[in-house]
Amino acid sequence: MLPLEGLTVIAVEQAVAAPFCSSRLADAGAHVIKIERPEGDFARGYDAAANGQSSYFVWLNRGKDSAVIDLATKEGRANLEELIAGADVLLQNLKPGSMDKLGFALERLRRDYPKLICCTISGYGDDGPYAHRKAYDLLIQAESGLASITGGPEGPSRVGVSIVDVATGATAHAAILEALIARSRSGQGADIRISMFDVMADWLTVPLLNAEGGNPPQRLGLAHPSIAPYGVFRSRDGKDILISIQSEREWKKLCADVLGQPDLPGDPRFANMVERVRNRALTDKAVGDSFATMARDELLKRLSDADIAFAEVNTMADLAHHPHLRRIEVDTPKGPVSYPAPAAIVVGAPRHYGAVPGIGERHANAKPPPVRTTSS
DSSP states (O other): OOTTTTOEEEEEOOSSHHHHHHHHHHHTTOEEEEEEOTTOOGGGGSOOTBTTBOHHHHHHOTTEEEEEOOTTSHHHHHHHHHHHHTOSEEEEOOSTTHHHHTTOOHHHHHHHOTTOEEEEEESSOSSSTTTTSOOOHHHHHHHTSGGGGSSOTTOOOOOSSOHHHHHHHHHHHHHHHHHHHHHHHHOOOEEEEEEHHHHHHHHTHHHHHHHHTTOOOOOOSSBOTTOSSEEEEEOTTSOEEEEEOOSHHHHHHIIIIISSOTTGGGSGGGSSHHHHHHTHHHHHHHHHHHHTTSOHHHHHHHHHHTTOEEEEOOOHHHHHTOTTOOEEEEOOTTSOEEEEOOSOOOTTOOOOOOOOOOTTOOOTTOOOOOOOOOOO
């Protein structure tokens, strides 16, 4: 039996953040009913990379049922009310105020369904000057300052994946699981509010504290602001290899066993981490000049034998054939699609991942949610 089997989640969701959360709940056995407008979640049209379907949608909507409900109609709102009445969790990330205008104010839902766990995802929360704003991943990357510390010296950059959406979805997932545990003890539901801005601000604590302490982070590309050498160096045959030196012991091993320069740590400019960071250009030149004399295979062997932390700077084509890549295969309306497996492995309990629904598609074995009486 899966951990969340028997629980029903109503997901009034679109795009990425909420669907990330609900897909993980579905993976764990929850019956997730995705509420879609008649034309479907707009994420269905983001691209056509997965057998002619959106890569985002195929990734984030496996194992769910799709229920088409037009919330602009009285009948549609009545249908949603009936679903909520039989649900354990209501997850939504519509534009701020939308659910209230439709008659689904959280205060009313909490009163009518005291065991219901409500999780609302927004851009900036309920209060404050930006509470009314629409918010999307890249907008929050910029507004939170994340983009200002991402990229190289030439200018701010976007993180290469929808990191704000994913981080927000993961935060919502954890909060809902906590609320389910609490409900098992108290019998009471919860009202969870999560803003994308808050999630990113939390994740940016370290660079913020450094900036407030007078040491604002600099954009260094694939380098570390307070550790050296920690960056990318190129082999003789043009392969980029990233190394990380965390301690003086590792620095001495690198110099002796990889660079062939055992006396280098005795140079005062490289004697400790503070000096190596202060003299980063010289540190990187010493390492880079040595790497440039060796081919990729020799370098990787030397680094491995010396137990130095390293990685190759791979592309998506490299990831597709990476020896550590685990995949799952899910059914979709246009045939099976293979993509990376969720990270958590529960030993002895292999997971089955459900199909991606077409608009309005319910799985044949899906059971309607039980109807629960309204509490006075």
